[in-house]
Amino acid sequence: DFTRKALPNHSLNDDMYEKIYQETEGNTFFIVEYINSLRENREMDMMSTRMNDILKSRFIGVSEDGFKILNIASVFFDYIPVDILAEISGMDKLKLLDILDDLMKRFIIKDSNNKLVSSVMFTHQKLREFIYNMQSMSRRQILHNRIGRIYESYLTGDNRDIALYPKLIYHFSNCGDLESALKYNIKLANFYLDINHELFPILYENGGKYVSSPSLSNDESYKYIKNIEEHFSKLMETNPYTEETAKLEIAFYHMKGRYFIRQGQYEKGIELIKEMIDKSLRIGDINYALKGYRQLIYYGIQTRDMQAMKDNIEIGLNMAKEHGLNEDVGMFLRLYGLYKIMNKEYAYAEELLKQCINKFLSIDDSKERYCMHIAAAYSYIGDIRRYNMKFQSSLKYYDKAISLCENKIEGSSLAIFCTRAGQAAYDAGDYIRAKDYFLRAIQVYNKSDSMWGRSIAEGYMTLIFINEGYYKKALESLKRADEYSRMIKNPYEIGLIFRIMAEIRYKMESNKQLRKVFDEYLRQDMLTYCEKGIKYLESSNDEYQLDILKMFMDRYNA
Structure with a gap:
């Protein structure tokens, strides 16, 4: 409100107001300086001379050792662990605590209130930026590298590491170690994408609780992958191709190939996965080779390519047994x-x-x-x-x-x-129980980018909505089911949707209201939907669905 009133002739969007708040942390002096910058058409990221002078005055009287600690502290982007300050500065802990107490009295730093780690933080981000920018780039890079290596020594190999990955990415990116930054970028991305893109992921605990992993939308998943791709391109431009680079490339190909297969873009996905398997076998990375074979099997499941399934299962199973995995x-x-x-x-x-x-x-x-x-x-x-x-x-x-x-x-x-x-509850005639299952399934699907089985849930909900008299809801559900089945190209799911269309078409003959809603979408006759359904379902195991289609055909021909 203060900024809006001070700049009545400036039309700032919400992102700009958010940036001003983040940069100033609500400090009136900094807000005024930002307003002046905007009035004078200066860049917001540039500190004014007045702002610089005010910040400099905050450090008058700070001792040489105090500046030494502040220089190290400014390299952290959030809380600053006291143990790491002691390790890098080489100071005695008691002496360090005295210096920190003095800096707290000057309101330069404050206790972070982190219950897990004894740590401090700057009272304002601008104070941190001022000290950080006063140091040479080479000094900052050395400090970032030291801190990154210390955090690296804290890794445990389980999901507790997830909290460290953003810190490792930040410090290694800022010290110019692109390879290490990319490695932890991939590890962080894989944590989220494994949960979302592996059909049945392996779970890890963190202190007795499962680490929360939000479901990712398709756009969010793609952003992760594009971000990794950009970092990988930068690495390839500046660094020689090493075995470590090859491992990162394999991890990236797996991530991207799996995403494409999951989205039904099989040609792109299969090409990446096959290349990833070849590279894995070349450097002896059996774990990633097995991950690749599983992706080829998932492709076989989705497209009902039985030969692809059989070949890759046999290779993968024998390899896993051979290596005792x-x-x-x-x-x-x-x-x-x-x-x-x-x-x-x-x-x-x-x-x-x-x-x-x-x-x-x-x-x-x-x-x-x-x-x-x-x-x-x-x-x-x-x-x-x-x-x-x-x-x-x-x-x-x-x-x-x-x-x-x-x-x-x-x-x-x-x-x-x-x-x-x-499906089982519906086919058993327990429609109330079936609806509960399907609604829960759709609720989960809506939180993720998964399409596997989604058309089935939407298809059955179409029939349930029709039974309840919600014809317009049923039509929207059928449209989604039809779209998902075609995207994933799974014969069973496509056939099942045709089976559901045949049933709706049958019911339309005696229900004018239903016919009015669905007539434009279901333009073919019941026999055509039956024939298409049988064509796709005849290779499936679901004899029950085939029997329903044959029953409709018998009634059509009667």
């Missing part, structure tokens, strides 16, 4: 079980899925870290029951899968389990 063996056993389900070898599939569960349970801390993979195996057993029309039995397995991932993460895996359970 139990968690990877468990993952490939689960995928092998899914392959056998899709091949309608149900008894063998269930045996493989039980082997998968036992393999994960034999690993330490398995129930927590690998709960998503164990849940997936239970969900697949639920699929076996559902394909054999044992709907109540299948719901027990789906509920078991859902309970395993509740209170952990709300990612695409939970959405898929709820969707499968919704």
Whole structure:
């Protein structure tokens, strides 16, 4: 309000007001100086001579040792740990505390109130900037590198490291170590993208609690990837290609290829993943090679390319066994079980899925870290029951899968389990229970960029809305289902949507209101939708859906 009244002839947007607030932290003097800068058409980032003089006066009387500490402290962007100040300055802790007390009395620094780490912070960001800019670039780079290496020594190899990654990125970026900055940029991005882009991610705990990982939208995921791509391009322009660079390139190709496969852009994704596997094998990075084979299997699942699934499962499973990688063996056993389900070898599939569960349970801390993979195996057993029309039995397995991932993460895996359970409940005639499952699935889908199974949830909700008389809602749901099924190019999902269209078309014959809403969108006759549905579903395991289509065809021909 103060700025708006002082600058009535300036039309500033909300971002500019936010920037003024962030830069001044509400300090009236700094706000006035920023207003003067805007009036005189000076850049906001440039300090005025008056502002410089005022800031300089704040440091009158500070001792030489005090400036030494301030120089180090100014290199931090948030709180400043006392232990790191002591390590870099080489000062005795008691002497350092006396200096910090003096600086606090001068209102230059204050206690950060960080309960985990004894630390301080500047009373105003402009004080930090003033001290920081007074130092030479080479001195700042040396300090950034020292601090970065100290933080690097704090890494534990689990999700507690996530809090350190932004600090490592900041310090290594500012000391010119682009390779290290990119490495931690990739690690930070992978934390979020693994949860969002891996169908069944491995979970890690942080002090007994699961580290929260927000679901990412498609745009947010793409921004992460573009950011990494820009950093990688800068690195390639300035640094020689080393084995460490190759590892970063492999991680980036995996990240980007997985994103494209997930979005149904298969050609782009497969090309990147195959190149990533070749590079991984060339430098002996078996872990990333196995990640690559799993992506090729996911492509096979989505497109129902059984040969691609079989070939990559066999390669991955043998490689994981050869290198004694139990968690990877468990993952490939689960995928092998899914392959056998899709091949309608149900008894063998269930045996493989039980082997998968036992393999994960034999690993330490398995129930927590690998709960998503164990849940997936239970969900697949639920699929076996559902394909054999044992709907109540299948719901027990789906509920078991859902309970395993509740209170952990709300990612695409939970959405898929709820969707499968919704299908079983709907096909069993329990529409109220089915609606609860589908609404929960859609709620999770709306928080993420996942499309796997999304058309199924939207398709069934179309039928539920029609049963409830909400025809316009049903049409919007069907349009989304149709779009998602075509984007992912999964034959089962496309076929199921045609099956749902056939049912709607059948109901339109005796319901004028329904016909009025859907007539423009569903322009083909019921027989055409039945034929298209059968064409896509005949290779699937869902005999129940095929029987429904055949029933509609019989009625059409009667």
